[in-house]
Amino acid sequence: MLDVLAMAAHRDDVEQTCGGTLLKMAERGYRTGILDLTQGEMGTRGTSEDRAREAQDAARLLRVSFRQGLDIPDGRVENTWENRIKVARVIREQRPRVLILPYWQGRHPDHYTASVLGYEAAFLAGLRKLGSTPWSRDAGAEGISQLAPHRPFKIIYASLYYDVRPSFVVDITDQFETRFRALMAYTSQYADQNAGSGLFPAEKEIRSRLESMASFYGLLAGVKYAEPFVQKEVGLVDDVTAIPVQSI
Numbered sequence: 658m659l660d661v662l663a664m665a666a667h668r669d670d671v672e673q674t675c676g677g678t679l680l681k682m683a684e685r686g687y688r689t690g691i692l693d694l695t696q697g698e699m700g701t702r703g704t705s706e707d708r709a710r711e712a713q714d715a716a717r718l719l720r721v722s723f724r725q726g727l728d729i730p731d732g733r734v735e736n737t738w739e740n741r742i743k744v745a746r747v748i749r750e751q752r753p754r755v756l757i758l759p760y761w762q763g764r765h766p767d768h769y770t771a772s773v774l775g776y777e778a779a780f781l782a783g784l785r786k787l788g789s790t791p792w793s794r795d796a797g798a799e800g801i802s803q804l805a806p807h808r809p810f811k812i813i814y815a816s817l818y819y820d821v822r823p824s825f826v827v828d829i830t831d832q833f834e835t836r837f838r839a840l841m842a843y844t845s846q847y848a849d850q851n852a853g854s855g856l857f858p859a860e861k862e863i864r865s866r867l868e869s870m871a872s873f874y875g876l877l878a879g880v881k882y883a884e885p886f887v888q889k890e891v892g893l894v895d896d897v898t899a900i901p902v903q904s905i
């Protein structure tokens with residue numbers, strides 16, 4: 658059973674949007690995991706095999722206990738029954754308490770589609786009769802009824818790719834360096850090289866971009882580096898004297 662599962666369209670999305678948070682949770686003793694929907698075969702550089710190896714290297718750095726890549730086509734993440742079932746199966750197997758999804762708006766269709774797909778799969782995963790009625794036994798759902806129903810208690814949205822005011826940020830000051838190294842583990846994509854240098858910023862530029870983003874969200878909360886999240890629910894407070902982030 659996982660405490661936290663982060664799901665995203667592409668390998669390296671999680672490293673960019675919520676890798677520091679995953680590492681921080683692992684350091685606190687929680688079991689964390691990553692579900693990548695695609696294998697990254699459309700990436701300009703490297704093959705999907707390179708990407709798989711690099712994803713495992715990054716997973717080790719972020720200390721996740723579980724990482725799986727589904728076989729949904731890269732560049733064609735669609736919210737179909739088959740894809741929802743693939744994700745629902747993983748949710749039933751891994752039983753996360755917290756599910757981190759991408760934010761539901763963005764530039765890349767794979768990103769915002771992954772958000773809705775993840776939400777609907779989480780809903781499906783909790784349906785007791787999933788896989789045991791005629792309509793829900795279709796295409797890919799075989800055997801899913803053998804897995805106990807499960808819904809994550811909490812769904813939060815990693816919003817770094819989109820310009821939206823976060824509901825809260827997670828302080829990743831102590832995790833920033835390792836998160837940077839986890840992203841740099843994707844050497845086929847990010848390491849300094851000549852081919853396609855017009856497309857991919859060199860390592861130094863990536864670092865300065867990551868620092869700027871993390872500083873911006875950190876500044877909102879009075880810490881050095883942070884990662885932004887949106888939640889749909891209101892925050893519940895028990896003790897108003899313990900609310901963090903100074904007002905004046």
Ligand SMILES: [Zn+2]
Pocket residue numbers: 666667670765768
């Ligand atoms: Zn992506």
